[in-house]
Amino acid sequence: MRTDGPRELPPPLAVHLDDFADHLALENNRSAHTVRAYSTDVRSLLAHLAATNPDARIADLDLATLRSWLAGQVExxxxxxxxxxRTSTARAFTAWLVRTGRLDQDPAVRLASARAHRTLPTVLHDEQAIEVMEAAKSGAQELDPSALRDRVILEVLYATGIRVGELCGMDLGDVDSERRVLRVLGKGDKERVVPYGVPAADALDAWLRHGRPHLGRPSSGEALLLGKRGGRIDQRQVRTVVHDAVSAIPGAPDLAPHGLRHSAATHLLEGGADLRVVQEVLGHSSLATTQLYTHVSVARLRAVHEQAHPRA
Incomplete structure (x- = not known):
């Protein structure tokens, strides 16, 4: 996989960047977005190495170079x-260099980690989420194909908490209407089954009966959700649908599709769902990632308490 970009690297360094990108895409099954992000960071690191030493080879990549590169980012x-x-990317890259025999020792072993501040995600209140879904249902009553599809987008994202990329990649065969579950292909090509409720089932049924047949083309294939021209819907279209729907609700925060995922997880936990169950639904590999939503719930509880209690 070529990783052409605005900065030209010396060929002795560029070859390692290209090979690393191939490794991520072909061996680790990383998404195109992830490969781009890693490649951008590695390109920046190698460009820094070349700037400090025009004749540099990959063997010249040491701890001092890594530290000066990160220090430049901070400045x-x-x-x-x-x-x-970027620290995580550097570690992954140097570890791969060692595994492939391109470096004798890993210079990132002694590289200190920068702890990222974890901010609590913005979520809809229960009433706001209901308003969004009811507005979408009302807009789809005339059986306009686009309105029917938009209702599916909102209902399914909120009902299941799946990622926008997972929704866009879904095929007709991934919907089990009898058991009301979706087969979802997540990060790292990991498959999971996610349940959905009656409102999402109604939205899917209306779309499949009255919406998709009008937008479908011979080229549509098995894609579940379609754009106006009959092709598989893309993430940008979904983001526009979510933004427009949520922004129409007075007082609602400005949310992207991931905000509906955050809202779904928070409302599940507030409703008494087990943390492990929510982890499985969201497709998190680590329980620590899911635990963030317990902090969201506590923060919302504190906010309500401060507003409602006379001695808060």
């Missing part, structure tokens, strides 16, 4: 989350 005003991500 340029990069956020702590960005520094943390």
């Amino acid at each position: 340029a005003g990069a956020a702590r989350t960005t520094i943390a991500r």
